[in-house]
Amino acid sequence: MSDNHPSSPATETSESTQSIRSPRLREKGRLMSGSEIERTLVRLAHEIVERNHGCDNLGLVGIKRRGVPLAQRIAALVEKIEKQPVDTGMLDISFYRDDLSTRDIRPVVEKTDIGFDVTGRDIILMDDVLYTGRTIRAAMDALFDHGRPKSVQLLVLIDRGHRELPIEARFIGRTVPTSRREIIEVKLREIDDDEQVTLVELLD
Numbered sequence: 736m737s738d739n740h741p742s743s744p745a746t747e748t749s750e751s752t753q754s755i756r757s758p759r760l761r762e763k764g765r766l767m768s769g770s771e772i773e774r775t776l777v778r779l780a781h782e783i784v785e786r787n788h789g790c791d792n793l794g795l796v797g798i799k800r801r802g803v804p805l806a807q808r809i810a811a812l813v814e815k816i817e818k819q820p821v822d823t824g825m826l827d828i829s830f831y832r833d834d835l836s837t838r839d840i841r842p843v844v845e846k847t848d849i850g851f852d853v854t855g856r857d858i859i860l861m862d863d864v865l866y867t868g869r870t871i872r873a874a875m876d877a878l879f880d881h882g883r884p885k886s887v888q889l890l891v892l893i894d895r896g897h898r899e900l901p902i903e904a905r906f907i908g909r910t911v912p913t914s915r916r917e918i919i920e921v922k923l924r925e926i927d928d929d930e931q932v933t934l935v936e937l938l939d
């Protein structure tokens with residue numbers, strides 16, 4: 736989570752008397768359990784295959800962090816349906832965002848290596864949450880730095896609205912109307928050792 740999202744994590748500084756308090760959060764309820772996430776991914780894998788008439792030219796690209804396990808799981812499901820492997824890669828868009836000045840700068844820079852040639856391919860970008868659309872816009876910039884795909888489609892587990900750019904997902908796990916004072920928190924077992932989607936309210 737980042738500073739430009741209300742869901743920013745606790746930021747404490749010990750080097751001075753100043754400390755930025757974490758926002759107070761209240762959990763409002765669970766939107767999806769682990770098994771609901773799994774079932775949704777199975778449906779999305781079938782939709783991808785159906786709308787792309789197979790998977791011959793597909794390449795899946797997950798956006799760090801939680802888009803990566805989503806892409807890997809969907810690749811495995813598509814492979815099971817179509818009985819052929821699907822190229823899968825990842826993008827770390829930290830340095831491509833257009834609002835870097837307001838980002839929580841992370842100390843570890845991870846190299847972006849999509850892992851296959853995207854030129855001429857039908858690329859499906861994957862992320863956990865679609866909100867303003869700025870991450871996806873940045874991811875597309877990064878993608879086109881790597882080559883020229885034939886098409887780019889977007890898959891998200893949760894579309895929470897509040898777009899600030901003309902970006903829409905083609906494959907959506909669940910559309911959740913939210914207020915700007917709410918946060919969608921996605922947990923995936925590969926990253927969080929837990930698996931669920933919850934709606935959280937920002938109290939401050």
Ligand SMILES: O=P(O)(O)OC[C@H]1O[C@H](OP(=O)(O)OP(=O)(O)O)[C@H](O)[C@@H]1O
Pocket residue numbers: 736737740798799800801862863864865866867868869870871
């Ligand atoms: O549409 P947007 O407004 O760009 O928001 C969506 C992004 O926000 C989250 O990432 P974030 O950078 O907050 O943190 P994360 O790496 O902890 O998921 C989420 O994973 C999406 O990538």
Ligand SMILES: O=c1cc[nH]c(=O)[nH]1
Pocket residue numbers: 740742864866895917918919920921
């Ligand atoms: O609610 C939100 C908004 C952006 N990113 C998230 O993970 N959750």
